[in-house]
Amino acid sequence: MSSLSDLQSRLDEASAAYEEFASRGLKLDITRGKPAPAQLDLAADLLTTVSGDDVFTPSGVDTRNYGGAEGLIELREIFAPLLKVPAAQLLAGGNASLTFMTQALTFALLHGTAVDDRPWGLGPHKLLCPVPGYDRHFTLAESLGFELLSIPMDDEGPDVAAAQRLAEDPAVKGMWIVPMYSNPTGITITDRRARELAQMPAAAPDFTLLWDNAYALHHLREDHPDNLDILSLCAEAGHPERAWIFASTSKVTHAGAGVSFFAGGPATVDWMTANLGKVSIGPDKINQLRHLRFFTDSAGVEAHMRKHAEIIAPKFDAVLTALDEGLGSDDLASWTSPEGGYFITLTTMDGIADRVVKLAAEAGVKLTPAGATHPYGLDPNNSIIRIAPTMPTLDEVELAAQGLVACVRLASFEKLMA
Numbered sequence: 166m167s168s169l170s171d172l173q174s175r176l177d178e179a180s181a182a183y184e185e186f187a188s189r190g191l192k193l194d195i196t197r198g199k200p201a202p203a204q205l206d207l208a209a210d211l212l213t214t215v216s217g218d219d220v221f222t223p224s225g226v227d228t229r230n231y232g233g234a235e236g237l238i239e240l241r242e243i244f245a246p247l248l249k250v251p252a253a254q255l256l257a258g259g260n261a262s263l264t265f266m267t268q269a270l271t272f273a274l275l276h277g278t279a280v281d282d283r284p285w286g287l288g289p290h291k292l293l294c295p296v297p298g299y300d301r302h303f304t305l306a307e308s309l310g311f312e313l314l315s316i317p318m319d320d321e322g323p324d325v326a327a328a329q330r331l332a333e334d335p336a337v338k339g340m341w342i343v344p345m346y347s348n349p350t351g352i353t354i355t356d357r358r359a360r361e362l363a364q365m366p367a368a369a370p371d372f373t374l375l376w377d378n379a380y381a382l383h384h385l386r387e388d389h390p391d392n393l394d395i396l397s398l399c400a401e402a403g404h405p406e407r408a409w410i411f412a413s414t415s416k417v418t419h420a421g422a423g424v425s426f427f428a429g430g431p432a433t434v435d436w437m438t439a440n441l442g443k444v445s446i447g448p449d450k451i452n453q454l455r456h457l458r459f460f461t462d463s464a465g466v467e468a469h470m471r472k473h474a475e476i477i478a479p480k481f482d483a484v485l486t487a488l489d490e491g492l493g494s495d496d497l498a499s500w501t502s503p504e505g506g507y508f509i510t511l512t513t514m515d516g517i518a519d520r521v522v523k524l525a526a527e528a529g530v531k532l533t534p535a536g537a538t539h540p541y542g543l544d545p546n547n548s549i550i551r552i553a554p555t556m557p558t559l560d561e562v563e564l565a566a567q568g569l570v571a572c573v574r575l576a577s578f579e580k581l582m583a
């Protein structure tokens with residue numbers, strides 16, 4: 166235990182370091198997980214793969230016309246092995262997987278699911294939310310009237326015992342999960358934990374895993390975990406329709422102009438296709454054709470993702486080095502070291518995450534608001550900070566991480582002295 170005078174001198178040092186950083190008048194932003202312009206440039210050729218006189222797919226579909234609710238088969242065949250699903254059970258859609266999530270949940274609320282045609286919206290409806298998690302999952306579900314129930318996560322995935330207890334309530338209709346390189350911790354669910362989720366008893370007959378594989382392909386290192394075949398795990402467990410899989414090329418090609426994917430058990434895919442058929446007379450097949458020509462095959466996607474890793478891995482390393490050098494010796498905080506995805510989670514001492522975010526803002530470093538990683542924006546321990554290092558330049562990331570360290574040190578010593 167440090168003496169009071171020792172702590173006071175550390176607080177003075179931290180305060181001086183913070184003031185020095187703030188005096189530089191920087192404007193840095195590590196809030197949102199967006200690709201950097203250099204990453205978007207990697208897919209520049211996407212925009213010229215289709216021209217007016219060359220709009221047919223290999224199987225002869227005229228992409229300019231209506232139809233084909235399930236999306237181009239050739240593109241689905243490229244992504245199916247990557248996502249570990251059969252091409253026949255994979256739909257390719259519009260530009261955002263969040264839209265697929267909204268549609269699937271809305272269809273379930275209004276019409277019930279492939280397993281049970283009682284609309285979820287007729288009674289109370291709740292979703293399990295492993296925390297920390299993705300803020301847009303929570304705001305979407307809240308806006309659709311779901312009650313959000315937090316469950317803890319560890320480095321293998323969600324706490325299945327906690328999920329199972331809550332799922333004894335038939336109003337609990339499902340659970341969010343980002344299985345690979347979770348937003349925001351970067352952890353990847355283990356095979357064992359995924360099996361447990363597939364087998365888990367639940368009172369709702371159509372309890373659903375909202376398996377958002379947004380970072381399925383976003384490895385930072387050559388050595389990386391593989392995607393799990395969750396559809397087979399669920400089928401083996403006697404719940405063939407339990408997983409609804411979502412993914413997209415938002416952080417593969419162009420965020421905002423990519424292609425989204427939905428997969429599920431055979432009955433779920435029929436259910437989704439039938440419902441989508443009432444919403445639209447088919448997706449944007451021209452954009453799908455662009456993607457098909459740009460990638461050619463699954464190996465083309467993997468090669469493309471390695472180029473992303475070359476750009477963003479050094480940014481992750483810069484943050485991790487700054488955290489290690491600035492906070493590693495004092496036990497003031499802990500953080501994740503993701504092998505992929507877009508985020509690092511920093512855990513401060515309890516009660517100071519919001520203070521760190523405020524100090525950072527005042528020193529010119531914009532951080533995701535404390536609490537954003539939890540349902541209703543409420544982190545009960547006020548200790549989780551999400552770091553998104555991809556969008557700024559490497560120099561900016563290095564500076565932002567130094568600034569963050571200065572803020573954590575100051576807020577921590579303030580707390581220790583309080």
Ligand code: PLP
Pocket residue numbers: 198260261262263264299343348377379412413414415420421425
């Ligand atoms: N799912 C997760 C976990 C994300 O982190 C993001 C974006 O940050 C999305 C979905 C958004 O995906 P899309 O652009 O396909 O809607």
